[in-house]
Amino acid sequence: MLEIACNLSRIRASLPESVTLIAVSKTHPAEAIRQAFDAGHRIFGESRPQELCAKYEVLPKQIEWHMIGHLQTNKVKYIAPFVRMIQSVDSARLAETIQREAAKCGRIIDILLEIHVAQEETKSGWELGELKRYVDSAAFASMPNVRVRGIMGIATHTDDRSVIRRDFSELKRCFELLQPYFGARFDTLSMGMSHDYLLAVECGSTMVRVGSSIFGKRDYSRQ
Ligand SMILES: *Cc1c(COP(=O)(O)O)cnc(C)c1O
Numbered sequence: 001m002l003e004i005a006c007n008l009s010r011i012r013a014s015l016p017e018s019v020t021l022i023a024v025s026k027t028h029p030a031e032a033i034r035q036a037f038d039a040g041h042r043i044f045g046e047s048r049p050q051e052l053c054a055k056y057e058v059l060p061k062q063i064e065w066h067m068i069g070h071l072q073t074n075k076v077k078y079i080a081p082f083v084r085m086i087q088s089v090d091s092a093r094l095a096e097t098i099q100r101e102a103a104k105c106g107r108i109i110d111i112l113l114e115i116h117v118a119q120e121e122t123k124s125g126w127e128l129g130e131l132k133r134y135v136d137s138a139a140f141a142s143m144p145n146v147r148v149r150g151i152m153g154i155a156t157h158t159d160d161r162s163v164i165r166r167d168f169s170e171l172k173r174c175f176e177l178l179q180p181y182f183g184a185r186f187d188t189l190s191m192g193m194s195h196d197y198l199l200a201v202e203c204g205s206t207m208v209r210v211g212s213s214i215f216g217k218r219d220y221s222r223q
């Protein structure tokens with residue numbers, strides 16, 4: 001079996017049926033995605049709009065594309081016509097821009113609210129208090145083209161499992177706190193990457209985003 005197909009089936013086998021696996025293909029060429037597609041995988045995550053559009057153009061239209069990286073408002077229009085989910089919604093301005101661009105395309109776009117729990121200040125995402133105030137203002141009630149499906153978060157980059165577990169538990173707590181505002185459609189807790197996805201699942205993740213364990217190390221110099 002090809003290496004990518006082999007990695008996919010090993011990771012899939014380690015996950016409960018109910019957990020969605022996002023294959024994070026950023027920086028990897030379209031041929032690598034094609035291999036995963038041929039092995040039956042359909043859900044891919046990218047972190048740059050330009051790269052995402054280029055891959056969308058050349059790859060099968062059955063692919064479900066998720067935007068997982070920081071997104072500038074002026075780039076939303078490029079991905080709005082086809083993106084399935086935007087996981088990195090970290091500001092009111094971004095949510096409102098997605099509403100506007102989705103309406104222009106006559107689409108409803110699923111989003112996740114990205115919450116900042118990691119120790120690194122550099123990582124993006126809402127602070128819970130700030131997000132709760134925004135949600136309390138009922139702003140999403142006037143966004144018919146945006147469907148809030150849950151939250152996304154990234155744990156602190158560390159080998160200390162107890163720190164990672166604390167971050168994931170905090171994300172789970174945020175998820176449960178926000179769920180009553182949105183109801184049953186708020187069903188997605190996206191957390192866990194190559195080095196910590198099993199721990200994330202233990203902590204209640206429903207969606208893991210795995211890149212290097214499927215496609216190998218990323219080579220940013222190739223871009
Ligand atoms: C790159 C990326 C991933 C995947 O990271 P790996 O360590 O390669 O599995 C997951 N989530 C986000 C937001 C990313 O940017």
